[in-house]
Amino acid sequence: MVRSRLNNLYQSLRKKYGKPQGQWTLWCKRPKSIREREEIIIGSVLTQNTNWQNVEIALGKLKKENLLSLNRICRVKKASRLHPTIRSSGYFRSKALYLRNTACFFESYGGVKKAMKAPHDDFRKELLGVKGIGEETADDIMLYALDMPSFVIDEYTRRFVKKHDLTSDLSYGSLKDYFEERLPRNFKTYQDFHALIVIWGKENK
DNA sequence: CACCAGGAATGTA
DNA sequence: TACATTCATGGT
Numbered sequence: 001m002v003r004s005r006l007n008n009l010y011q012s013l014r015k016k017y018g019k020p021q022g023q024w025t026l027w028c029k030r031p032k033s034i035r036e037r038e039e040i041i042i043g044s045v046l047t048q049n050t051n052w053q054n055v056e057i058a059l060g061k062l063k064k065e066n067l068l069s070l071n072r073i074c075r076v077k078k079a080s081r082l083h084p085t086i087r088s089s090g091y092f093r094s095k096a097l098y099l100r101n102t103a104c105f106f107e108s109y110g111g112v113k114k115a116m117k118a119p120h121d122d123f124r125k126e127l128l129g130v131k132g133i134g135e136e137t138a139d140d141i142m143l144y145a146l147d148m149p150s151f152v153i154d155e156y157t158r159r160f161v162k163k164h165d166l167t168s169d170l171s172y173g174s175l176k177d178y179f180e181e182r183l184p185r186n187f188k189t190y191q192d193f194h195a196l197i198v199i200w201g202k203e204n205k
Numbered sequence: 206c207a208c209c210a211g212g213a214a215t216g217t218a
Numbered sequence: 219t220a221c222a223t224t225c226a227t228g229g230t
Contacts, residue, residue, distance in 0.1 A: 048212040054228055090227040094213080134213045154211040198211070208230090216223080 004182040009164060010189070013196040020195035023052050027144045028191045037112045037145045038070050044140040045099050045132060046089040057088035070112070073103035098132025102141075105130045116146045124150065135172050143194070149187045151179040152194045156201030163204070 020028050027040055039059065046055045062068040062085055067076075076082060082096040089095060105127070109115055115123065120142070127138045135153070142148040153175045161167060167178050183189055 049210060050212085051210045051228075054210085057228085088227060091225050092227080094225060098213085132213070136211065137213080140211075152211075156211065
């Protein structure tokens, strides 16, 4: 079997780091409960341009207030109800709106379980229609919460591509295609590889 | 005290 | 299409 350069790089990271740890223990877990999938969706929004450490504080507060649930978040009367709870994750006014938009999108869609059965391309377009969800967050949600094979491109992925001089076009769509065309099309490979790239990236600034 | 972290929306040309 | 600006906290 012919192995792409990307596959070799993935194997190298696996050998170096093993299974992704920390946050990735949950994000790469298989299988996951619906509750865990909802937590990942919520975390995906809160982690936009923000340290995971600050997100964890917010997730802990949401849990204490019984708000670590898409249904509960969608049903808060005003998004500002979430301000003190998610404050630590930064941009709290925007994210309160984004989070509720996202939660209500899944509620009206019919829940996480139904979303997992949706056609990927159509679902991605619908997700991108939610105010507060851009390409990276959409792919985070699809890949890690819904087990869909949609590769995530982020700042760490770009660093990885530059470091190994893999390709020159660093636009989101181009990089996404680059990875998806060269890896076995399954969500497990995508999850672990992307998680390992982030772990690698934190060590290589 | 200055700087930064898995971004996204909005405005401008 | 391509950039610039805005939004905010907690850790280093």
